[in-house]
Amino acid sequence: MYVLHYSPDSASMAVRMVLEELNLPHRLQLVNREDGSRDSAAYRAMQPLGLIPALETPEGVMFETAAILLWLADRHPQARLAPAPGDAARGDFLKWFFYTSTNLHPTLLQVFYPHRLIGPEAADAVAQAAHARFVSYLPALEAAAAAAPDWLSPHRPTILGYYLAMLLRWMGSFAPDSGLRIDPADYPALHRVLAALETRPAAQSVGRHEGLGPLPFTAST
Numbered sequence: 001m002y003v004l005h006y007s008p009d010s011a012s013m014a015v016r017m018v019l020e021e022l023n024l025p026h027r028l029q030l031v032n033r034e035d036g037s038r039d040s041a042a043y044r045a046m047q048p049l050g051l052i053p054a055l056e057t058p059e060g061v062m063f064e065t066a067a068i069l070l071w072l073a074d075r076h077p078q079a080r081l082a083p084a085p086g087d088a089a090r091g092d093f094l095k096w097f098f099y100t101s102t103n104l105h106p107t108l109l110q111v112f113y114p115h116r117l118i119g120p121e122a123a124d125a126v127a128q129a130a131h132a133r134f135v136s137y138l139p140a141l142e143a144a145a146a147a148a149p150d151w152l153s154p155h156r157p158t159i160l161g162y163y164l165a166m167l168l169r170w171m172g173s174f175a176p177d178s179g180l181r182i183d184p185a186d187y188p189a190l191h192r193v194l195a196a197l198e199t200r201p202a203a204q205s206v207g208r209h210e211g212l213g214p215l216p217f218t219a220s221t
C-alpha cells in the first residue's frame, strides 16, 4: 500500500492524480504546513528538506516530485504514462521531463517564495525576474508539445502532462495585475494538453477533494 504525504494544491497534487490514474490503492497522510510537522525528525527521515510530497512505497520512501512520477510510471508500464526504458521515444521524453523538473519547477518556487532567497526589499524584483525566466522556458516546450508526441499529447495522460499542468495551474493563479500571471491559453499546444487532462476522472476526483475547482488546470483562462 502506498502512503502519500500530501497537502491540498501542493506538489503532491500531480503524484496523487497519477496514483488515481493508475488505480493504485493508497492512503493519504495530510502534512500540516503550519504546525512544524514538516520539520519533525520522522518527516525529515522521509524527505530530508521537509518538503511535500513524500511517497511511502513497499520498497522504501520516494521523494522529489519528478522522481516519484517517473518511478510510478516505470513501475506501472502498462499505463504508458511515460515511454518505457528501451522505447525509442524515451530520450526525448526524458529531456523534456528533466527540462521541466530542473528549470520550470525551481524557478516557479522563486516566483512564489522570493523572500526565501533575499530580503523584503528585493523580493519583488526576484519574483519578477524569476517569472521572466519561467516565461522564457515555455516557447521550447510549446514547440515540443505542438507535435503531440505520445509523452505530451492531448490524446493520452502522461506524467509530463500532469507535472506541467500542475505548474501552469499555479502560474495561472496570480492576479492579472501582479505581473506574475501566465495564461496557459497563450500556449495553445500546452493548453490542449491541460484541457484534456483536467477532464479525466483522476484529475476531477483529486480536484474535488482538494478544492481545485471544476477546471483545475485552465480555469485562469
Ligand SMILES: N[C@@H](CCC(=O)N[C@@H](CS)C(=O)NCC(=O)O)C(=O)O
Binding pocket: 009, 010, 011, 012, 033, 050, 051, 052, 053, 063, 064, 065, 066, 105, 109
Ligand atoms: N523539489 C521538490 C519541491 C517540493 C516543494 O517545494 N514542495 C512545497 C509544496 S508545493 C513544500 O513542501 N513547501 C513547504 C512549505 O509549505 O513551505 C519536489 O519536487 O518535490
